[in-house]
Amino acid sequence: MRIAVCDGSRDRGSSLEAWIGQYCQLYGFTHSCERFGGLAELEASDAGFDAAFIAMGGEPGFMAARRLRERNAACRIVLVDDTEEFAVRSVRIHCTDFLLRPLTFGKVARSMSLIVRER
Numbered sequence: 488m489r490i491a492v493c494d495g496s497r498d499r500g501s502s503l504e505a506w507i508g509q510y511c512q513l514y515g516f517t518h519s520c521e522r523f524g525g526l527a528e529l530e531a532s533d534a535g536f537d538a539a540f541i542a543m544g545g546e547p548g549f550m551a552a553r554r555l556r557e558r559n560a561a562c563r564i565v566l567v568d569d570t571e572e573f574a575v576r577s578v579r580i581h582c583t584d585f586l587l588r589p590l591t592f593g594k595v596a597r598s599m600s601l602i603v604r605e606r
Contacts, residue, residue, distance in 0.1 A: 493523040494542035506595040542567035
């Protein structure tokens with residue numbers, strides 16, 4: 488499974504990537520994570536991801552998720568934000584999950600379970 492992790496914070500992005508790895512190790516999934524420090528990097532990629540965690544927040548993060556959805560209808564997108572403002576909007580673009588910060592392993596594991604189930 489090829490997973491994109493886009494988070495502007497190095498520490499938060501590292502934690503998110505580690506929790507994804509921990510989940511995959513626990514449940515026996517082969518995966519590779521590709522980290523992006525900004526939305527421009529993510530959007531310049533080939534978008535051939537099985538899943539993407541977009542943790543940039545706000546309108547820019549939502550619009551990046553929307554553009555990724557348009558480029559890759561099969562990608563399972565998890566939108567991460569500090570407010571609930573984009574939760575309903577994430578449903579409209581068929582995001583697999585919406586996570587409210589602060590993140591925990593349990594929240595990431597739930598999202599990964601949804602991603603795996605939808606594959």
